[in-house]
Amino acid sequence: DSGVTQTPKHLITATGQRVTLRCSPRSGDLSVYWYQQSLDQGLQFLIQYYNGEERAKGNILERFSAQQFPDLHSELNLSSLELGDSALYFCASSVEITGNTEAFFGQGTRLTVV
Amino acid sequence: GENVEQHPSTLSVQEGDSAVIKCTYSDSASNYFPWYKQELGKGPQLIIDIRSNVGEKKDQRIAVTLNKTAKHFSLHITETQPEDSAVYFCAAMHPGAGSYQLTFGKGTKLSVIP
Numbered sequence: 001d002s003g004v005t006q007t008p009k010h011l012i013t014a015t016g017q018r019v020t021l022r023c024s025p026r027s028g029d030l031s032v033y034w035y036q037q038s039l040d041q042g043l044q045f046l047i048q049y050y051n052g053e054e055r056a057k058g059n060i061l062e063r064f065s066a067q068q069f070p071d072l073h074s075e076l077n078l079s080s081l082e083l084g085d086s087a088l089y090f091c092a093s094s095v096e097i098t099g100n101t102e103a104f105f106g107q108g109t110r111l112t113v114v
Numbered sequence: 115g116e117n118v119e120q121h122p123s124t125l126s127v128q129e130g131d132s133a134v135i136k137c138t139y140s141d142s143a144s145n146y147f148p149w150y151k152q153e154l155g156k157g158p159q160l161i162i163d164i165r166s167n168v169g170e171k172k173d174q175r176i177a178v179t180l181n182k183t184a185k186h187f188s189l190h191i192t193e194t195q196p197e198d199s200a201v202y203f204c205a206a207m208h209p210g211a212g213s214y215q216l217t218f219g220k221g222t223k224l225s226v227i228p
Binding site: 002004006033035042043045048056058090092102103104105106107108 | 148150155156157158159160163203205214215216217218219220221
């Protein structure tokens with residue numbers, strides 16, 4: 001158990017809908033990262049938050065947004081869902097925003113858009 | 115941005131043999147290189163990492179080597195066991211101004227044949 005908790009584990013929804021994925025980082029970790037994993041793209045970095053502030057953006061679509069709350073949990077919001085958004089979404093957390101620190105992953109949320 | 119290439123994409127070895135997975139990175143500023151193991155239905159698990167001021171690191175049956183000049187790093191698993199079967203990802207961390215992100219290779223599916 002990495003200590004990073006993601007909910008829900010599975011999500012099935014229709015095209016055009018909006019969903020929210022939740023991540024609770026390890027105790028004491030201030031940084032949260034979101035990754036998308038699809039079969040042909042590997043692990044794609046979406047966005048990073050540190051202590052409530054957005055710090056880095058990767059290949060995140062404009063239909064997607066995220067935030068980190070004062071209690072440090074984070075939510076990833078996906079809207080106007082398309083079939084191609086079906087993927088595993090992982091959250092990871094680490095202690096620091098800079099420096100060579102380990103990132104620990106949650107078990108992921110499997111999103112299926114039908 | 116950083117680009118990480120990983121080879122091979124699939125690897126089959128006999129139990130007891132060694133397995134080697136190689137990665138190259140493009141950004142000379144990357145300074146932290148973790149390896150993750152992902153089992154079916156689970157999140158990536160950090161198994162070993164190496165920092166840019168070290169050339170080699172070993173932990174029991176796994177070792178990682180880094181060649182900064184050539185910008186490549188490798189994972190070595192000796193005396194492979196069936197439980198080593200999984201997808202392995204390499205990653206490179208690029209430090210920036212107050213943020214960093216991990217860029218992943220596309221993964222290697224390792225199968226250890228009993």
